[in-house]
Amino acid sequence: GPKVLQIPSHQIIDMGQMVTLNCDPVSNHLYFYWYKQILGQQMEFLVNFYNGKVMEKSKLFKDQFSVERPDGSYFTLKIQPTALEDSAVYFCASSPGTGAYEQYFGPGTRLTVL
């Protein structure tokens, strides 16, 4: 079936540095999402992005977070500066539409902030 790819699979950085997580969504999908899962905890919604804009975000989507998809390439999540509590697995998802359409998830990027 359709696949969402995420690069890198693991990233280790020092607190205070900037990090960019990359997502290659399904090619004809229009809606893009990021989710965060702290080890052993529940998957939580971060943000939804459509037509160049953030449509909805949760309170976990701090001011240090930003998303973009320049020129239809990767959908990215940037964290600047990073904090220790940003350590988690970040999952990207995409969907062709809204409402009843299912979301397709990538394998996740494990981010460790030291």
Place this chain on the structure above:
Amino acid sequence: GQQVQQSPSSLVLQEGENAELQCNFSSTATQLQWFYQSPGGSLVSLLSNPSGTKHTGRLTSTTVTKERRSSLHISSSQTTDSGTYLCAISTNAYKVIFGKGTHLHVLP
């Protein structure tokens, strides 16, 4: 409160036994998905089932939309089925809400 509640929180079976996982949700769902998360953390979509009954392989999902509940039946469980099963709903256009999952452990 918790919008998606899954039960049981954990389940231990002998290989070959069947498993019945439950998902109850507090909001109207436009979409409902079941996922498998491996012990290593990767996520696999199992079924998309906003209403009715769907089968794939040894999996059967039944969703009763009016009653805001869904079940996932795993027949003839195998040790490789061990992991976490997540139920997730969409209540609007923009996000999916996950339950805490059922941790399944199948013993040889």
